[in-house]
Amino acid sequence: MTRSPNGSLAALVSASGASHKRLAHRVNQLAAGAGRPTSYTHTSVSNWLAGMIPRQPVPALLAQALGERLGRAVDVAEIGMAPSHPDDAGGLEFSRDPADAAAQAANFWRNMHRRSYLRRAFVVSAFALPVTRWLIHPAAAAPTHAGGQRVGQKELDELWEQAEQARQWDARYGGANWRTGQVVDCLTNRAAPLLAGRATQSVSNGLHSAAAELSRLAGWAAFDAGDHALAQEHFVQALSLARAGDNAELGAYVLATMALQTMRRGYPTEAIDMAQGAYERSGRDASPRVRAFTQLIEARANARTGDERAAARALARCERLLDAARETESPTYIAYFGPARMASDAVEIYRDLGKPQVAASWDAQATMPAGHTRAVGLRLSVTATAHLQAGDLDQGLAVGRRSVDILAGVSSDRAREYVSDVDTALAPWAREPRVREWRDHAHRQLRGGLNG
Template identity: 30%
Template structure:
């Protein structure tokens, strides 16, 4: 994956030229006429993408938002896996559009025939909560179709809706969260370009809802995509934008979540001090305890999660001993990994195994790796599988050791 990120950097800087298929995929992502690929050299034609991003309808344009949501709902998932995410310039235009829309907030209007009531939105929110928990347990591959169906159902209501203002805002917030769920399962299953489209839709719907929290929540997950498959500096920018928009609106737990995302983004960018500051802030904020206004989608934010992120960050920054201490601290904090979050726990366990491997503790590395494999028994996630495959590659360097050879043969 690091090799792929380096390739993207070289493309964007003009030091390397992507192949015809990659250029065509980028043109499709940015809705650029393919004839520009023949008439303009790389990367000159890519500037058109930025111009188009700046010239798209404002994020506060409700009709444009409904049209975009509808297009995504009827389009369905792509049939191919693409390593392709937005450039920094296009991503910046997306962030700015969202911020501008929130600054000039207007009330959502409705001209439909179907009356949408507050109790109906209650049911939508319950369905979304169940979708989130199913994704935790089963993984993205099994949830993409269900997520798309839920998204399409909510978009259908949005198109036909008649509502009062409070109900309308909640309905668009539900559409934003459904879009974020779709973005997440597409990213987790390796569909990066489609994930970007859903993340952008989530921002637009949150702007119409006048809900900066649900938009910031989407940005926090979008940051994961960008520090995983793109430029970690873009991930930092995404989290910072979320923090700015929610500074005086979010609960301590919400701000702790954003601080944790910031820490991981900084670790990916190699900024040790910024990472440490963000982790300290996250722990301090979480110590304030729960609040009645905590959004229900923050159910997973606890000390165990923060320590798991701290462990991952320490490993990223080249400190395997600190990584193991943080992973152990997460377990001591009763991190509910195996039962509630098997996919995420498998990823953390794989990183812990890498930390033990870096310290030449081969027996413990294998023991933790076996635990990770057990976690993934009922989960179908391309991201988790790729993490374990990377661990297997690292272990393969020690194949001459019997315990490692046995593990590699068993999991082949």
């Protein structure tokens, strides 16, 4: 059977300005990163333009490569390689109509197991449409259903209890731990049916909000485990559900979390925009504690750009808002965020700014409660790198070793990244026997070795 040329793909390749050779090379890079090595050439691209459709997950990787060139998200339907099954649509959908939020999210959760998420890369442009639509209408309640099972406060409370349990698991065991992975089961088998049930408007809003927080937690776990594309999709669904729950406060928290991922993936200026948007659009609808969190993320992103003044201003706003939070009630999902957590992040802010002495002054205030195993280990990694910035090898090694020993009990790709930062900071002393001993110890404790 004669294939028809793929005009949609041809138009995007032309608009991207990429040569066939360069495009094939980028697809090979993405495939290798996904654990699926390929050896495509310019001839392969010509075949795709002629109508041939490569096996999964190559269409998604091709769309990603074109999206990187075009500076926006591109899906497989746009390149003329739409999946044969309509349920293969990903989790980046963010409908204008809040009534669609629950169905879109349920479809995503239900079909996750059928899709490949083998370490696909983070694509910052994938956040553009969802963030824009949320900024236009951060709160717009989805209408209630006339049919389905009756859902009340009891079922809503159960979802919030599941979210609280998931937060505790994540803090203690890390995002890659099997316990944290049960969040998706809860979304698929419990939250989705409840969202399709009959409820009052108040309970319906609450169900959307609880599902949004569970989806945010699933995204956070995926981010912590290094599954960045999957994390993005969970975050987009969380943002959509929060809006459909008429909950601008939770939406601001989700958006700030998305900004944190964006910053960590190397896009600090975009993260600043997202954090500022979360702060400005939540306004009076958000508690001081949630707004403080948006300012903390803005401060961290500014530090990554080297803008000390902007970072200090945002951190000062965060501190003032946390002071105000003592007099007001805050949502349970952000109860962990207080002065000690702010101080812990301030250590990283000033480490990133190359101010190890200032970082050390914040470190003295950064005591975290029991159970926050990963947070303690990450802070110690940052503190170790600050000591090394200051030229203090003894303290850098001592604190770095404590960090390794704590993080050895956490299943977290992010933890490995932080320990790798310590390893990189030790480069000037690479010939020292005790540095080699530290590195050997880190590799043994972390089993899979260091990232980087």
